[in-house]
Amino acid sequence: MLKAIILIGGPMKGTRFRPLSLELPKPLFPVAGFPIIYHHIEACSKLSDVREIILIGFYQPNEALNKFISQSQVEFQVQIRYLQEYSALGTAGGLYHFRDQIMTGGPEMFFVMNADVCGDFPLQEMLDFHRTRPSTAICTMLATEATRQQSLTYGCVVENKDTHEILHYVEKPETFVSTTINCGIYLLTPGIFQPLEVAFKKNLEENYSFDFQVPSKEVIRLEQDVFVPMAATGTVYVFQSTRFWSQIKSAGAAIYANRHYLVIYRRTHPERLATNGEGKPKVTGDVFIHPTAQVHPTAVLGPNVTIGRNVVVGEGVRVRESIILEGATLQDHCCILHAIIGWHSSVGFWTRVEGTPNDPNPNKPFAKLEIPSMFTEDGRLNPSITVIGSSVQVPSEVIVLNSIVLPHKDLSGCYKNQIIL
Amino acid sequence: MKALILVGGYGTRLRPLTLSTPKPLVEFGNKPMLLHQLEALVDAGVKHIVLAVSYRAEQMEKELKHVEEELGVKITISLEDEPLGTAGPLALAREILSQDEEPFFVLNSDIICDFPFKDMVKFHKHHGKEGTIVVTKVDEPSKYGVVVYRPEDGQIERFVEKPPEYVSNKINAGMYIFTPSMLKRIQLRPTSIEKEVFPEMASDGNLFAMDLQGFWMDVGQPKDFLTGMCLYLTSLRQKQPAMLHSGSGIVGNVLIDPSAKIGSNCRIGPNVTVGPDVVIDDGVCIKRCTVMRGAHIKSHSWLESCIIGWRCVVGNWVRMENVSVLGEDVIVKDELYINGGRILPHKSIGESVPDPQIIM
Numbered sequence: 048m049l050k051a052i053i054l055i056g057g058p059m060k061g062t063r064f065r066p067l068s069l070e071l072p073k074p075l076f077p078v079a080g081f082p083i084i085y086h087h088i089e090a091c092s093k094l095s096d097v098r099e100i101i102l103i104g105f106y107q108p109n110e111a112l113n114k115f116i117s118q119s120q121v122e123f124q125v126q127i128r129y130l131q132e133y134s135a136l137g138t139a140g141g142l143y144h145f146r147d148q149i150m151t152g153g154p155e156m157f158f159v160m161n162a163d164v165c166g167d168f169p170l171q172e173m174l175d176f177h178r179t180r181p182s183t184a185i186c187t188m189l190a191t192e193a194t195r196q197q198s199l200t201y202g203c204v205v206e207n208k209d210t211h212e213i214l215h216y217v218e219k220p221e222t223f224v225s226t227t228i229n230c231g232i233y234l235l236t237p238g239i240f241q242p243l244e245v246a247f248k249k250n251l252e253e254n255y256s257f258d259f260q261v262p263s264k265e266v267i268r269l270e271q272d273v274f275v276p277m278a279a280t281g282t283v284y285v286f287q288s289t290r291f292w293s294q295i296k297s298a299g300a301a302i303y304a305n306r307h308y309l310v311i312y313r314r315t316h317p318e319r320l321a322t323n324g325e326g327k328p329k330v331t332g333d334v335f336i337h338p339t340a341q342v343h344p345t346a347v348l349g350p351n352v353t354i355g356r357n358v359v360v361g362e363g364v365r366v367r368e369s370i371i372l373e374g375a376t377l378q379d380h381c382c383i384l385h386a387i388i389g390w391h392s393s394v395g396f397w398t399r400v401e402g403t404p405n406d407p408n409p410n411k412p413f414a415k416l417e418i419p420s421m422f423t424e425d426g427r428l429n430p431s432i433t434v435i436g437s438s439v440q441v442p443s444e445v446i447v448l449n450s451i452v453l454p455h456k457d458l459s460g461c462y463k464n465q466i467i468l
Numbered sequence: 469m470k471a472l473i474l475v476g477g478y479g480t481r482l483r484p485l486t487l488s489t490p491k492p493l494v495e496f497g498n499k500p501m502l503l504h505q506l507e508a509l510v511d512a513g514v515k516h517i518v519l520a521v522s523y524r525a526e527q528m529e530k531e532l533k534h535v536e537e538e539l540g541v542k543i544t545i546s547l548e549d550e551p552l553g554t555a556g557p558l559a560l561a562r563e564i565l566s567q568d569e570e571p572f573f574v575l576n577s578d579i580i581c582d583f584p585f586k587d588m589v590k591f592h593k594h595h596g597k598e599g600t601i602v603v604t605k606v607d608e609p610s611k612y613g614v615v616v617y618r619p620e621d622g623q624i625e626r627f628v629e630k631p632p633e634y635v636s637n638k639i640n641a642g643m644y645i646f647t648p649s650m651l652k653r654i655q656l657r658p659t660s661i662e663k664e665v666f667p668e669m670a671s672d673g674n675l676f677a678m679d680l681q682g683f684w685m686d687v688g689q690p691k692d693f694l695t696g697m698c699l700y701l702t703s704l705r706q707k708q709p710a711m712l713h714s715g716s717g718i719v720g721n722v723l724i725d726p727s728a729k730i731g732s733n734c735r736i737g738p739n740v741t742v743g744p745d746v747v748i749d750d751g752v753c754i755k756r757c758t759v760m761r762g763a764h765i766k767s768h769s770w771l772e773s774c775i776i777g778w779r780c781v782v783g784n785w786v787r788m789e790n791v792s793v794l795g796e797d798v799i800v801k802d803e804l805y806i807n808g809g810r811i812l813p814h815k816s817i818g819e820s821v822p823d824p825q826i827i828m
Binding site: 345347362363364365367379380382384396397399401444446448463 | 768772784785789805
């Protein structure tokens with residue numbers, strides 16, 4: 048029997064995803080028509096041995112999360128539970144804290160997946176790989192190739208090329224170590240709780256304080272506190288994949304992830320992709336249209352567009368490289384490029400909402416999405432995807448370019464390179 | 469009666485339009501700029517018009533051949549070897565202008581207004597002195613040179629260049645009528661009539677100002693060209709409302725050539741001029757623009773305060789604004805944003821121009 052654990056974080060995380068994460072926990076943000084972690088759960092559900100999926104995080108229980116869990120349980124016929132940390136415990140603290148829950152039923156192994164990554168997860172391949180490792184193996188880490196420069200912002204892995212054992216692990220090094228980077232997806236055996244216990248106790252000892260004002264630290268970081276000492280002990284292995292993988296840190300990354308999940312649909316769910324036909328809007332490239340959306344047949348959508356639930360798209364509307372969230376209205380002749388339109392927002396007639404993509408350099412093999420800082424050195428906003436928060440009214444005939452609009456605003460004119468509070 | 473129109477040089481301020489067409493032939497309100505003046509002059513009884521040009525414009529000469537016939541007027545092109553300023557051309561055309569004792573008109577070619585030529589003759593003959601200049605009221609006199617004159621009869625006292633404090637709100641409107649005897653003041657060399665001749669005439673008590681009624685605009689550069697077009701269309705609404713278009717999707721004062729084709733669900737206007745053979749596809753919104761002959765505006769585009777040159781193609785879902793000017797035969801690809809771009813002729817634009825700039 049197998050289990051899967053998805054680390055969903057909490058409200059203080061995912062700040063680079065604001066203002067979209069102000070309304071909804073970021074792991075529930077829809078990419079290619081479904082919440083980010085829906086794609087994780089769907090990948091897990093493909094493995095017949097996965098009997099339970101546990102979400103660990105520190106969100107207060109909320110309606111959106113409860114609804115998502117109950118719907119997913121029904122859809123995938125698998126038990127899904129949310130275990131709430133009493134505070135942010137780090138990427139491994141929650142695993143250790145909830146070790147008894149995880150071990151209930153005696154799973155042979157369990158996957159641990161970070162919620163802020165997306166990809167074409169090769170879970171079956173990881174399982175097959177792990178089963179052919181020596182019996183001392185307690186962890187298989189999913190890894191991918193990055194450019195030399197970009198590797199510095201990830202966890203870097205050095206492996207034994209023959210056995211794929213991890214010989215060295217370092218998180219975000221200052222100088223180049225390896226172009227093999229950690230994808231934040233692991234397959235662990237129950238043996239992991241032994242090194243977790245060591246890390247937990249070491250942490251407690253080192254941070255123990257008689258000062259009642261300083262809370263004891265129970266934070267355990269899986270990467271630095273566990274993998275670093277485990278390297279070259281015959282226990283951690285790396286499985287390299289060249290399939291699509293990306294982090295989802297910023298709104299720009301959501302558009303990038305959207306594009307790749309839509310490409311994956313061609314293989315896994317061709318029925319989810321819109322097609323051209325009589326009385327239907329013109330579609331170019333990969334487009335997802337929710338069945339409840341009303342799209343005028345003169346609209347032109349794609350490539351890389353997701354139209355959410357109950358969205359209304361008027362006459363002669365153009366949408367490209369964008370995500371339109373539930374309940375939004377796009378009025379006639381408006382043009383949406385490289386943007387995210389928030390829940391229940393509306394865009395007026397002939398208005399142009401445009402952002403600037405920061406896609407990886409296609410000419411560099413293994414290049415990942417850059418996560419540029421929000422501001423330039425002279426304090427100006429870096430051009431990025433335009434994000435319209437929820438319930439925003441964008442008037443007719445204006446342009447909103449490279450801007451971020453916080454929820455519940457009635458805009459009154461044109462905006463360029465601004466954050467609108 | 470005779471008239472001299474100061475056409476001058478290459479019209480660089482109205483580039484990129486004047487890279488393809490001499491400025492006097494650029495259409496303003498679907499009619500070459502020069503024709504507005506020629507028609508008004510002929511209407512006032514002028515029989516012989518001299519065009520003072522400082523470059524050879526074969527295209528213009530060819531064009532004017534049939535205008536001569538249509539209007540029944542003689543047109544002489546007076547070509548300067550070197551630019552002679554605003555007064556020198558009068559000396560060059562001295563023979564024609566002094567054939568008889570009748571007063572003659574002189575005007576700058578960039579002026580658009582309700583031309584008051586008949587009133588000028590009356591006013592000029594009434595005071596009987598050498599010269600009359602038409603003056604018009606402006607909101608910000610400190611930007612211009614202003615004219616100070618006696619309110620009772622219009623005799624000009626002095627000219628003040630860019631006055632730091634208010635002295636008058638009347639400026640030279642670029643239209644004059646002179647008695648041939650004033651030609652003795654001008655020599656055949658580059659001379660400014662405003663700076664060198666007028667002050668002298670004023671100090672002799674020989675120069676009078678006549679107030680212009682109605683609109684006036686110097687349309688020599690794109691921003692003013694569009695402002696002038698709005699004023700011109702407003703004036704058409706009052707004087708020749710039948711020339712303006714109406715119907716569904718038409719807002720305010722809109723001038724559309726009968727050969728132009730407009731798609732469905734468009735919103736055209738206010739203040740739009742659409743030239744002959746223009747094609748506007750479905751769902752286009754155009755405000756405060758001039759679209760020249762043969763241009764094609766594709767579906768769902770939005771244009772405000774732009775001049776679209778001859779035979780340009782503007783793609784689907786293009787947004788253009790902020791005094792963008794497309795030269796002749798420019799192609800703007802689909803879904804682009806052009807903000808204050810000046811695009812030279814025969815360019816194909818494949819990337820947005822988010823900030824005002826010139827595209828060579």
